[in-house]
Amino acid sequence: DAGITQSPRHKVTETGTPVTLRCHQTENHRYMYWYRQDPGHGLRLIHYSYGVKDTDKGEVSDGYSVSRSKTEDFLLTLESATSSQTSVYFCAIRQDTEAFFGQGTRLTVV
Amino acid sequence: AQRVTQPEKLLSVFKGAPVELKCNYSYSGSPELFWYVQYSRQRLQLLLRHISRESIKGFTADLNKGETSFHLKKPFAQEEDSAMYYCALANNAGNMLTFGGGTRLMVKP
Numbered sequence: 001d002a003g004i005t006q007s008p009r010h011k012v013t014e015t016g017t018p019v020t021l022r023c024h025q026t027e028n029h030r031y032m033y034w035y036r037q038d039p040g041h042g043l044r045l046i047h048y049s050y051g052v053k054d055t056d057k058g059e060v061s062d063g064y065s066v067s068r069s070k071t072e073d074f075l076l077t078l079e080s081a082t083s084s085q086t087s088v089y090f091c092a093i094r095q096d097t098e099a100f101f102g103q104g105t106r107l108t109v110v
Numbered sequence: 111a112q113r114v115t116q117p118e119k120l121l122s123v124f125k126g127a128p129v130e131l132k133c134n135y136s137y138s139g140s141p142e143l144f145w146y147v148q149y150s151r152q153r154l155q156l157l158l159r160h161i162s163r164e165s166i167k168g169f170t171a172d173l174n175k176g177e178t179s180f181h182l183k184k185p186f187a188q189e190e191d192s193a194m195y196y197c198a199l200a201n202n203a204g205n206m207l208t209f210g211g212g213t214r215l216m217v218k219p
Binding site: 031033035040041042043044045048050058059090092094097098099100101102103104 | 114116119142144154155159161196200205206207208209211
């Protein structure tokens with residue numbers, strides 16, 4: 001599993017509330033990614049990081065922000081959750097050219 | 111911009127039948143392509159990549175630059191092949207991995 005853990009694994013939150021998802025890795029990988037998985041859309045890149053304090057936007061970054069203050073943690077924040085952000089969120093790291101994924105966080109916004 | 115298209119959302123076959131999961135891509139550079147698989151209740155994991163030209167679990171995929179395709183094939187499907195399959199493309203810099211919409215393969219007994 002390349003030492004990747006996501007927390008929480010499940011969360012239900014109300015519209016308009018802030019939510020932070022955490023991705024933690026233990027193997028000092030430089031690149032970390034956040035994807036969302038939705039039926040019919042596959043996995044879409046939200047944001048990624050290429051080092052501490054170095055992040056960039058992906059395909060569907062609106063409504064999301066990220067932070068990486070240390071190598072091992074990559075945080076995804078929904079500043080004000082909306083129902084369209086109900087999804088399964090996956091964190092990934094890159095090792096050589098292969099991506100390794102966390103187990104996912106199922107987020108429901110009601 | 112890079113784009114990956116998997117035209118079939120669902121593919122249902124009988125055990126022992128051949129399987130082909132289609133993947134087409136668009137990318138201006140020299141692509142690096144992958145197939146990832148997600149079995150029920152498991153993490154997404156790499157199945158194979160085009161540069162290694164290997165066969166994993168009986169699956170193969172050939173990069174066809176003329177048709178911009180990277181279809182996944184298996185001559186005889188097994189029930190344990192039932193899963194969600196994603197085609198993915200990495201850009202030349204290696205920092206972006208773009209996925210297709212996924213194809214759910216169901217192998218019936």
